[in-house]
Every structure is written in C-alpha cells, then in structure tokens.
Amino acid sequence: MTTTKYDPRVLKAPHPVPGAPDNWKRFFTFNTDAKVIGIQYMGLSLFFLLVGGLLAMVMRGELITPPSDLVDPTVYNGLYTMHGTVMLFLFLFPILNGFNNLLIPTMIGAPDMAFPKVNAAAFWLVPVFSVVLLSSFFVPGGPASAGWWSYPPVSIQNPLGHFLNGEFLWILAVALSGISSILGALNFVTTIIRMRAPGMGFFRMPVFVWTAWAAQTLQLVGLPALTGGAIMLLFDLSFGTSFFRPEGGGDPVLYQHFFWFYSHPAVYVMVLPVFGIFSELITVYSRKPLFGYKFVAIASFIITFLGLIVWVHHMFYSGTPQWMRNIFIVTTMLIAVPTGVKVFAWLGTLWGGKIRLTTPMLFVLGGVVNFILGGVTGIMLGTAPIDIHVGNTYFVVAHFHYIIFNTIGFGIFAGIYHWFPKFTGRMYYEGLGKIHFVLTFIGATLNWLPMHWAGLYGMPRRVASYDPEFAIWNVIASIGAFMLGVASIPFILNIVSSWARGAKASANPWNAIGLEWLLPSPPPAENFEDDVPTVISEPYGYGLGKPLVKDEEYYIRRSMEA
Amino acid sequence: MTSTTPKGKSGWPIRLIAVILLATASDALLSYQVSQWAYGWLPVPASTAAPYVDDLFSLEVGIGAFIFFGCTGFILWSVLFNRAEKYDESDGLPIEGNNKLEVTWTVIPFIIVMILAYQAIHVSETLSALGPKVKYDVEGGLSPDTAIVTGVRDDIGPIDVIARQWSWEFIYPNGVHSSELHLPLDQRANFRMSSEDVIHGFFVPAFRLKQDIVPGSVISYSITPTREGRYRLRDSQFSGAYFSQNQTDVVVESEDMFNAWLKQSAANPLVPGLSPGTALYNERLAKGNKGWATVPPAPPPMVNDPGNPDAPHDA
Numbered sequence: 099m100t101t102t103k104y105d106p107r108v109l110k111a112p113h114p115v116p117g118a119p120d121n122w123k124r125f126f127t128f129n130t131d132a133k134v135i136g137i138q139y140m141g142l143s144l145f146f147l148l149v150g151g152l153l154a155m156v157m158r159g160e161l162i163t164p165p166s167d168l169v170d171p172t173v174y175n176g177l178y179t180m181h182g183t184v185m186l187f188l189f190l191f192p193i194l195n196g197f198n199n200l201l202i203p204t205m206i207g208a209p210d211m212a213f214p215k216v217n218a219a220a221f222w223l224v225p226v227f228s229v230v231l232l233s234s235f236f237v238p239g240g241p242a243s244a245g246w247w248s249y250p251p252v253s254i255q256n257p258l259g260h261f262l263n264g265e266f267l268w269i270l271a272v273a274l275s276g277i278s279s280i281l282g283a284l285n286f287v288t289t290i291i292r293m294r295a296p297g298m299g300f301f302r303m304p305v306f307v308w309t310a311w312a313a314q315t316l317q318l319v320g321l322p323a324l325t326g327g328a329i330m331l332l333f334d335l336s337f338g339t340s341f342f343r344p345e346g347g348g349d350p351v352l353y354q355h356f357f358w359f360y361s362h363p364a365v366y367v368m369v370l371p372v373f374g375i376f377s378e379l380i381t382v383y384s385r386k387p388l389f390g391y392k393f394v395a396i397a398s399f400i401i402t403f404l405g406l407i408v409w410v411h412h413m414f415y416s417g418t419p420q421w422m423r424n425i426f427i428v429t430t431m432l433i434a435v436p437t438g439v440k441v442f443a444w445l446g447t448l449w450g451g452k453i454r455l456t457t458p459m460l461f462v463l464g465g466v467v468n469f470i471l472g473g474v475t476g477i478m479l480g481t482a483p484i485d486i487h488v489g490n491t492y493f494v495v496a497h498f499h500y501i502i503f504n505t506i507g508f509g510i511f512a513g514i515y516h517w518f519p520k521f522t523g524r525m526y527y528e529g530l531g532k533i534h535f536v537l538t539f540i541g542a543t544l545n546w547l548p549m550h551w552a553g554l555y556g557m558p559r560r561v562a563s564y565d566p567e568f569a570i571w572n573v574i575a576s577i578g579a580f581m582l583g584v585a586s587i588p589f590i591l592n593i594v595s596s597w598a599r600g601a602k603a604s605a606n607p608w609n610a611i612g613l614e615w616l617l618p619s620p621p622p623a624e625n626f627e628d629d630v631p632t633v634i635s636e637p638y639g640y641g642l643g644k645p646l647v648k649d650e651e652y653y654i655r656r657s658m659e660a
Numbered sequence: 661m662t663s664t665t666p667k668g669k670s671g672w673p674i675r676l677i678a679v680i681l682l683a684t685a686s687d688a689l690l691s692y693q694v695s696q697w698a699y700g701w702l703p704v705p706a707s708t709a710a711p712y713v714d715d716l717f718s719l720e721v722g723i724g725a726f727i728f729f730g731c732t733g734f735i736l737w738s739v740l741f742n743r744a745e746k747y748d749e750s751d752g753l754p755i756e757g758n759n760k761l762e763v764t765w766t767v768i769p770f771i772i773v774m775i776l777a778y779q780a781i782h783v784s785e786t787l788s789a790l791g792p793k794v795k796y797d798v799e800g801g802l803s804p805d806t807a808i809v810t811g812v813r814d815d816i817g818p819i820d821v822i823a824r825q826w827s828w829e830f831i832y833p834n835g836v837h838s839s840e841l842h843l844p845l846d847q848r849a850n851f852r853m854s855s856e857d858v859i860h861g862f863f864v865p866a867f868r869l870k871q872d873i874v875p876g877s878v879i880s881y882s883i884t885p886t887r888e889g890r891y892r893l894r895d896s897q898f899s900g901a902y903f904s905q906n907q908t909d910v911v912v913e914s915e916d917m918f919n920a921w922l923k924q925s926a927a928n929p930l931v932p933g934l935s936p937g938t939a940l941y942n943e944r945l946a947k948g949n950k951g952w953a954t955v956p957p958a959p960p961p962m963v964n965d966p967g968n969p970d971a972p973h974d975a
Contacts, residue, residue: 170944170951172901240952245898251858251875252900257953264952344876350859351874385744385751390762415861416872417879424781431773431780438769439762445734446761451752452744463735470731474724477773481780483713483787484720487702487868490861490896554701556865556975558896561904565892609749641754 128222130214131623132199133521135221139196140514142224144593146188149232151583153181158545158579161572166563174562175243176235176264182246183231183268186364187275190502192224193510194371195282198310200521202286204614205304207295207631209624212288220281227274234264242268245560247357250342250350254335261336269332276325283317286310295613295626297633297647304612304637305394306374312398313370316405320360320367327356351416358409366405369501370398372509373440376462379516380444382610383459384451387638390443397436404433414482415489423482430480437473441466456608457531458516464539465508472500475550492571493553499546511538511589518596519603523620526600530592537585544578605657611639611646616653618660687730695722703975706887706912707867712783714868719779723772787869816843817850818880822961823860823873825899826906826937829961836925839934840967841893841910843885844918853879856958861896864910866975872897885912889974901954902937909973925964934967935960 119127125138157177160168169177199217203210211217234241241264244253253265290311294303330341331353340346342353373394381388388394410418410426444466453459475497478484488494511534518526548571553559557568564572606615613633617625631647639646647653698721699714742752819841820831830838843849853862855875862881863870866889871881895906913921937957944951 166904166940171904171940172951172954175898175901175903176952238953243901243952249859249898252898255858255900255955257955344874347876349874349876351877384742387754387756389755390757393757393762393766415870416859417874417877420785423784427780427784428774428777431777432770434773435766435770439766441731442765443762445731445738446755446758448735448738448742450755451738451742452748452750453739453742454744455739463739467732467735470728474720474728477724477776478717478720481716481720481776481783483709483716483780483783483868486870487713487717487865489870490863551701555703556863556892556894558861558863558894558904560898563904639754641751642756 128218130210130218132203132211132214132217133621133623135217136196136199136201137521138221139192139199139224142228143189143193143196146184146192146228148586150181150184150189151586153177153184154579155583157181158576160562161564162576164564164566164569164572169562171562172240172243175245175560176241178560179242179245179248179268180231180235183242183271185502186246187272188224188228188231190368190506191275191279194313194368195220195279197306197371197375197510197513197517198282198286198314200517201306201614202289202310203293204520204617204621204625205307205612206290206293206298207613207626207633208289208293209627211285212293213285216281217285220278220285223274223278223281227271227278230267230274231271234267237262237264237267239263247361248331249357250331250334250353251344253331254343256335265335266332269328269335272328273325273332276321276328279317280321283314283321286314287318295630295633295647301392301395302633302636303395304374305377305388305391305398306371308395309370309372309374309377309398312402313367315399316363316367316370316402319406320363323356324360327353330356351413354413354416355409358412359406362409362412363402363405365501366401368506370401372465372506372513373398375509375513375516376444376466377440378612379458379462379512380447381638381640382516382608383454383456383462384448385454385640386447386451387636387640387642388443389446389449390439391636391638393439394443397439400436401433404429404436408433408480411480411482411485414485427480427482431477433480434473434477441470441473456515457526457528457535458512460532460535461508461512461515461538464535465505465512468500468504468508468542472497472505475500488553490559491553492549492557492559495559496546496549496553499542499549504542504546507542508538511535514593516608517614518593519607520614520617520619520621522597522600523603524596524600525603525607526596527592530588534585534588534592537581537588541578541581541585545575545582546578548572548574548578605654605660612637613647616647616650616657618657622660683733684730687726687733690729691722691725694725695719698722702868703866703891704887704889705866705868706885706889706891706975707864707869708884708886709787710866710868710886712786716779716783720776723776815847815849817882818852819849821851821853821862821873821881823853823855823862823895823899823906824958824961825857825955826895826902826957827933827935827961828893828895828906828908829933829963832922834922834926836922836965837930837933837961837963838925838965838967839961839963840908840965842918842921842965843883843910843912844915845885845888845912847915848882848884851879851881851883853881857955858899859897860899860906861894863894863896864891865894866891867910870896885910888912888914890971891975892973902940902957905936905940908934908967908969909971921965928964930962930964931966932960933963934969936969 124134160174238260239258333339334341334343340348342348342350377388408430411430414423515526515531552568552571557564603619605619631653634648635644635646695718698718705711822829830841853873855873860873867883889912891910893908893910938960941957
C-alpha cells in the first residue's frame with residue numbers, strides 16, 4: 099500500500115488572508131480558504147442555474163406551439179446558445195469545482211488546496227467571464243447564436259461586421275473558462291497526489307476523490323484542444339484567417355475534431371464526480387461498504403482513458419469514412435463497461451443494506467435510475483446506423499439532458515443536501531427537500547422523456563418552429579420544464595431558511611465514515627491544522643467495526659466539542 | 661479485495677434462485693415486448709436502409725429495456741424490502757466485494773456491447789449508402805462537378821443537391837430544377853451534394869438516413885426508396901436564423917409517374933422556388949428589422965417545380 103505523507107510545507111500562503119472578514123462578507127473577498135472558495139463557487143453557480151433555467155423557460159414557452167410566435171427566430175437561437183453555455187460553463191463546471199474545493203481537502207485531511215492563491219484566482223475568473231458572456235446580450239447584433247458547439251461557418255458569419263460581437267465575446271468567455279478550469283485542475287491533481295493524510299494510500303481514498311482526480315486529469319489532457327480550436331476560430335472570425343473557412347481552403351470539419359476531442363470527455367469531467375457523490379452517499383444511506391471499491395475506483399481512470407478516444411461518434415454523418423466509424427463505434431461501446439461496473443457496484447451496495455430514504459438518497463436513487471436510461475440511449479447513439487437516424491434530433495437532446503440534468507443535476511442536489519450540515523453547520527428541512535425531489539423528478543421526466551419520441555420521429559434539435567405532428571411531445575415537455583422551474587422554489591427556500599435559521603448540525607449527523615465527518619460543522623479554516631489523523635483503514639467500513647483513523651475517539655470527541 | 665460474505669445454510673438457496681429466475685424471465689418477456697413496440701416509435705420505413713436500422717434499433721431497445729427494468733426493478737425491490745426501521749441505526753451486511761461477481765459483471769457487459777458493435781458495423785457496411793467526402797477548391801471558383809466521384813452504383817443520377825441558407829434545390833441530369841426531391845420507387849438514386857454557405861444536414865426520417873453537407877466539399881450519397889409517398893426532408897445541421905424553415909418534401913413515386921413528372925417539369929418555365937425563410941425575413945423587415953443580427957436568406961432558387969409544402973406528408 100503506497101502512502102504519501104502530509105507535508106505542511108507545501109502550503110505557502112497564510113489563509114484565510116490576514117484581515118479577511120470572518121462573517122458572510124468573506125464570500126465576497128479574495129479569500130484563499132478552499133471552503134470559502136467552494137461556497138463561492140456554489141453560490142454563484144446556483145445563481146446561474148436560475149439564469150440558465152429562465153432562458154430555458156422562454157425557449158419552452160416558444161416551443162409549446164408549433165409556429166415561431168413568441169420570439170423572433172434569431173432571438174430563439176441566441177437564447178438556446180446562451181442557455182447551453184450558461185448551464186455548462188457557469189453552472190455545471192463551477193458547481194463541481196465547488197464540491198472539489200469543499201470535499202477534496204477535507205476528505206484527504208489536507209489543510210487546504212496545494213496552491214490557495216491560484217485557487218482563488220481560478221474562482222474569480224468565473225465572475226469575470228460571466229460578465230463577458232452576459233454582456234453579449236447588449237452588443238450590436240446580440241449574443242452568440244451558433245449553439246454551444248459554435249460550429250463554423252455559422253459561427254464565423256458576422257452579418258453586422260462589428261468587431262465587438264456576441265460570438266467574439268462567447269469565444270473570449272470560453273477561453274477564460276478554459277484558463278480557470280486548467281488552473282483548478284492543476285490544483286486539484288497536485289493536492290490529491292501530494293497532500294493526503296498519513297496512511298491514506300491511493301486505495302484508501304474515498305471514491306469521490308478518485309473520480310475528481312480522474313475528471314481533472316481529463317481536463318488537463320483535453321482542454322488544450324478546445325482552447326486551440328477556440329483561438330483558431332477567433333482568428334477566423336476576427337482576423338480573416340481560414341483555418342475553418344472553406345472559401346479560403348479551410349475545413350469546417352477540422353473544428354469539429356478540436357471541439358469534440360475535449361467536449362465529449364467534458365461530459366465525463368462532469369459526470370465522474372457525480373459518480374463519486376453517488377458512491378459516497380449510497381454507502382452512507384445503505385450503511386454498507388461500497389461493493390467492489392477498487393473496481394469502482396479504477397473504472398474512473400478507464401473512463402478517462404476511453405473518454406479521450408470516442409469523439410468521432412459525434413461526427414458519424416460529417417463525411418467520416420466507414421473505417422473510422424467502425425473504430426469509434428467500438429471505443430464508444432467500450433465506455434459502457436466501466437460505467438456499467440459502477441452501476442452494478444451501487445446495486446451491490448444496496449443489496450442487504452439498511453436503506454434510509456433521506457432527501458440526498460432520493461436524489462441519488464433518482465439519479466441512478468435516470469443514468470441507466472441515459473446510458474442505454476448513449477449506447478444507441480454510439481452505434482452509427484442509429485446515430486445517423488437520431489443524431490441532431492430531439493433524441494439527442496433527451497439523452498444529453500438525461501445525463502446532464504437527470505443524472506449530474508440530481509447528483510449535485512444530493513451532494514448539496516448531504517454535505518449542507520457539514521459546511522454550513524445547519525440542518526436542512528427534510529420536508530422541503532422531499533417536495534423538491536418529487537417536483538424535480540416528475541418535472542424532469544415530463545420534460546425530457548417525450549423528447550425521445552419526437553427525435554425518433556424526426557424532429558431536429560435547435561428549431562424555433564416545427565411541424566404540428568410534434569406538438570403533443572412539446573406540450574408535455576414544456577409543462578415539465580415549467581414544473582422544474584416551480585421545483586426550484588422549495589429548494590431556494592430550504593437553502594436560504596435552513597442556513598439562516600435551521601437547527602444546528604452535529605459534527606456527523608448521518609453517522610457517516612470519512613475524514614470530513616471527524617471535523618466540526620462547519621470545519622475550521624485549516625481543517626485538522628497540524629493535528630492530522632493517521633488513516634488506518636479502507637473507506638466505507640460500515641458494519642466492519644474498524645476505526646478509520648488512529649485515535650478515532652479523540653477526533654470524534656474533539657469535533658463534537660468544537 | 662476482502663470478501664466477507666455471510667455464512668449461509670448449506671445447500672442451494674432454492675427460493676432465491678426461483679425468485680431470480682422468475683424476475684429474469686419477466687424482465688426478458690417485458691423487454692421483448694418493448695422491443696416490438698419500438699418499431700412503432702419510428703416513421704414509416706421508406707428506404708432499403710430503414711429495415712436494417714429498425715431491426716438494430718429494436719434489438720438495442722430490447723437489450724436496453726432488459727438492463728433498465730432489471731436495474732430499476734432491483735432498486736425498487738431494495739427500497740421496498742431493505743429499508744431501515746425507524747430508529748434503527750445499525751449497519752447493513754458488510755459485504756465489500758466478490759471478485760467472481762465483479763469479473764462476471766465486467767465480462768457480460770463487454771460481450772454484450774461487442775456484439776452490438778459488431779452488429780452496428782455490419783449494418784453500417786450493409787447500408788453502403790454513405791458516400792465519401794471529397795474536398796474541392798472554393799477559392800479558385802471551381803464547381804463541385806470538378807470533384808471526382810468514383811465507385812457509386814446508381815440507376816438515377818447524379819442529382820445535384822444544393823443546400824443554402826435556407827432553401828433546397830435539386831438539379832436532375834436532364835437539367836430540371838426543383839424545390840422538391842422526386843425519386844422513382846425501388847431505384848437507387850445517387851446525389852452529388854454541396855453547400856453554398858454553411859454546413860447543412862440532409863435528413864429524411866422515413867429513409868433513416870442523414871448526411872451533413874459540408875461547404876468546400878462534395879459528398880456522393882445514394883438512397884433507394886422503397887415506399888411511395890411524400891416524406892419530409894429536413895435540415896438537421898443548425899444553419900442559422902431560419903434553420904427550422906429549411907425543409908421540403910421528397911416525393912417517391914412509380915417509375916412512370918417519375919418520368920412523367922420529369923418530362924412535364926422540363927417543359928415548365930423557371931419560377932422562384934420554395935424558400936420559406938425569405939418570407940419570414942421580409943416580414944421581419946416590414947416590422948422594422950427587430951431581433952438580433954442575421955444573414956439575409958439567399959435568393960430563392962429558380963426552379964421548374966416549386967413544389968407544394970402544404971401537401972400532407974406521410975412522415
């Protein structure tokens with residue numbers, strides 16, 4: 099068993115920054131405490147969840163009837179482009195970085211991230227590029243409207259001719275987002291490798307840490323391709339080069355390779371930490387060790403590796419030769435194996451458990467059920483003949499949202515509820531949480547399940563109007579979308595009122611096993627500071643009667659007395 | 661991997677095996693039924709490609725349903741029968757792993773997905789309607805005709821398919837221009853596809869076929885329609901402001917009807933073709949050009965047959 103000793107000398111920056119306020123105002127400062135940064139990420143990204151959701155409401159309002167009658171088609175195109183961009187770059191990536199900041203140091207017993215100032219800088223780039231992105235609503239010509247994948251030549255058409263245009267700002271925002279993500283990834287990977295508590299070998303790390311590590315490695319390998327593609331696109335748009343411009347000898351399909359080389363793995367960057375959340379929570383609420391822990395941990399890196407060699411399945415009908423289709427059919431199919439291993443491990447953990455249906459567990463189970471459906475349709479999309487029929491239709495919208503919202507979104511809500519007492523020191527209201535789950539599950543199902551049939555029947559995605567035969571599916575989808583909007587009300591109420599007036603949380607309200615639960619709620623600035631526990635067992639020792647760390651009673655008593 | 665499976669009674673757990681067999685059989689039956697329903701979730705099949713795609717889809721739906729119902733059924737069963745009692749703070753059985761089981765559930769999905777991959781490759785190659793993409797020089801002002809297309813068998817064609825923001829134009833070898841695509845039944849038609857501006861997607865759901873049309877490249881593509889009728893042809897690749905309007909019909913008819921249409925159309929004078937985006941753009945201009953920036957639609961193509969977009973379509 100390899101162990102890496104915790105080395106406090108890695109830390110150079112004093113944190114929190116001397117003079118920083120010790121109240122709610124610290125969330126608006128350049129604070130270097132990972133837990134403050136984690137909450138900064140989460141607060142900002144939840145705000146953008148509402149912004150992105152609002153854009154989606156308008157879109158679903160437009161699509162509730164076949165003709166384009168609510169907004170101009172150009173406005174619709176801007177709305178769906180910004181919806182996708184906001185949800186991915188301002189909600190999903192930041193909120194998962196929020197979890198990483200809160201959980202990685204506390205789960206591995208580190209006082210903070212390896213580079214606290216870089217960590218703060220990575221966060222503060224998010225509000226900067228959010229302003230850049232959203233200001234595009236006010237430039238001549240409106241925001242980018244070529245979709246979140248921004249394929250040329252549509253994305254490099256510039257009808258007004260202004261240098262400052264929505265697409266320009268979109269590319270700039272994506273590039274800044276990339277810089278922020280790379281800074282974050284370097285920090286997370288370094289922290290995991292260098293700053294684990296004594297005795298915490300790689301196979302004693304919680305699965306969330308494994309999945310975050312795998313996901314951030316993927317960021318480091320994949321992001322340069324997207325950034326390179328974005329810079330070349332910017333040159334084509336603003337300086338008249340012809341990397342992708344056909345009339346200058348460029349090939350627009352080349353951009354698709356750059357884009358998908360990163361953007362397919364980007365889904366794994368988002369879903370892997372959620373697999374980690376599922377694994378953590380299923381063990382706690384089933385009171386069982388994670389079945390096949392090592393298989394699950396290793397499967398994360400197999401997904402990382404395979405995720406980098408499947409991108410062409412997004413381009414089966416882009417003039418891709420048959421031999422290349424065949425290779426990418428096989429690699430795409432293979433991804434189902436390590437993901438299947440994880441699902442079966444979760445089922446194995448449920449077997450014979452003592453299951454508690456708390457709000458986090460409900461979101462986990464709902465997320466797993468949705469992921470199985472999204473995974474099944476993902477396999478279909480990996481087979482070229484089916485993909486050729488349903489690709490670029492609402493079937494893909496359905497599949498994508500089953501993964502992005504119904505799996506990742508559910509995992510995020512589960513994680514928020516589960517670790518809310520730990521990081522705020524307050525309990526959430528269980529009743530409101532359950533109302534939130536029920537409304538979300540029904541709303542999400544109504545929203546995205548019917549889209550499968552619309553897509554199979556041939557309704558293209560990204561349309562502002564459609565033939566009347568698709569109306570019924572769209573009416574149901576819009577009702578579901580509005581229900582999701584309503585579902586956000588109990589969630590917001592719960593978070594705000596619980597944080598302000600909720601019952602005080604104990605150090606370990608779920609009776610969970612893990613280093614973070616040996617800290618007081620909320621944890622102090624540098625977690626265990628210089629008194630880092632020595633890990634002596636594998637994680638998830640439910641029912642085994644073995645302590646996780648040496649002198650566990652001492653840490654439990656200390657956390658409760660704090 | 662430690663294994664701490666609880667000591668059971670000696671002998672076969674007959675009851676458990678019976679329950680598993682019954683559950684598996686029910687799952688298999690239900691999944692088979694769903695796989696049959698899946699044929700009805702698709703538009704009418706109208707090309708030689710469609711039955712292959714439909715069969716593969718049905719197979720995948722069947723396997724997918726088996727996995728989905730099996731896993732969700734297990735979760736439901738666990739939630740119903742493995743719930744902790746109120747105030748029960750004890751732990752569950754501390755089963756950490758089982759190497760045989762983990763290897764089994766790694767190998768079985770591997771075999772299933774490899775079978776699916778093999779079948780998908782087999783179907784993909786059987787369709788053989790997916791043509792090569794050949795780049796040509798746009799900057800030099802060359803026509804897509806200069807791109808060499810080889811190895812394509814066809815009874816009809818090549819028919820030039822020209823995609824624009826936002827209209828379709830079809831030019832037949834005898835010089836007929838049309839806004840609708842007319843094809844004879846049971847004959848393999850070859851298309852020479854090109855785009856004048858951005859990437860468009862040639863998508864006929866009833867044919868189960870789709871092909872991106874990339875500017876700067878010519879795509880050779882073949883289809884054999886097998887059912888008479890009128891089917892929607894949609895642009896599947898986002899192409900800008902009036903993308904959703906960029907659709908027309910494919911009319912599949914008997915060889916005699918097709919030849920009569922070709923002859924009649926050749927005698928018709930050229931008129932502005934179907935271009936619904938143009939009408940919307942003109943409405944926008946009339947309202948003071950409100951909305952965000954857009955590329956003006958290309959002028960409607962001059963065609964012998966402008967088509968009838970309001971005619972009822974089969975799929």
